[in-house]
Amino acid sequence: MKARVHVMLKNGVLDPQGEAVRHALGAMGFDGVNGVRQGKVIELDLAEGTTEADVAAMCEKLLANTVIESYSVEMG
């Protein structure tokens, strides 16, 4: 079974990489991009029986730094 974890900087935390991407898109002529936030996706290949709560514990302890990041988990 698989799980997909999305990790994003929390709202209110400056995302300078997203800002740089937004500027680049504007400079390339893509109008109307009001904001860009950049995060990461982590795919986990898990033993059968691993629960969403197990994955949440992995996020809390390692995959995300909850001081600055939020995460969401997609199972299956």
Place this chain on the structure above:
Amino acid sequence: MHAAVVVFPGSNCDRDLAVAFEAAGAKVSMVWHKDSELPQGVDIVGVPGGFSYGDYLRCGAIAANSPICRSVAAHADRGGYVLGICNGFQVLTETGLLPGALLRNAGLKYICKTVGLKVETTASDYTSGYKAGEVIDIPIAHHDGNYFADADTIARLRGEDRVAFSYAENPNGAQDDIAGILSENRRVLGMMPHPERAADPVHGGTDGAALFRALTGALETV
């Protein structure tokens, strides 16, 4: 004073930190990340700069969960001293020994230069050798040195006089110009600038040496 310097795969300031401790009169033991125990009688643990575990996932995140870091946290919980510099500061925030986190520099560039650092408090065994408000010249070398914490945490750090150093001119977007902070018991210091790189005349500056001298002075008398 007996100092232990932790070495992770990717650490690159470990020997510089050992030399600075030794120059101030300390005995130094190097400790590998897979070791689970600190040597007997260690007074202070130095967590050095570099790119532990290649900065994979987040700077300091994997180091913070290494076997030796559990011993470092236990040492701090017993009231032991811990000095984290640059990547070491990132490791200490990831372990939760210090509040906040270090984000990518606001200008996105890796910055390597000597900056003016204001001594915000002399009430610690790290900073007692300086004058309050004094500006010292210390190099920075980082890509992720932009200190972030929520407003309540910043207010608490300021209210408890736990900001050790701030930037005279903010190079990286750090909140409230914060360059280094102390733990509640003032024995854990994390800072992005590198005092060990300004500790000998051949470095081009010696403003960092007073930090190590103050520390050995304080710990010799314990």
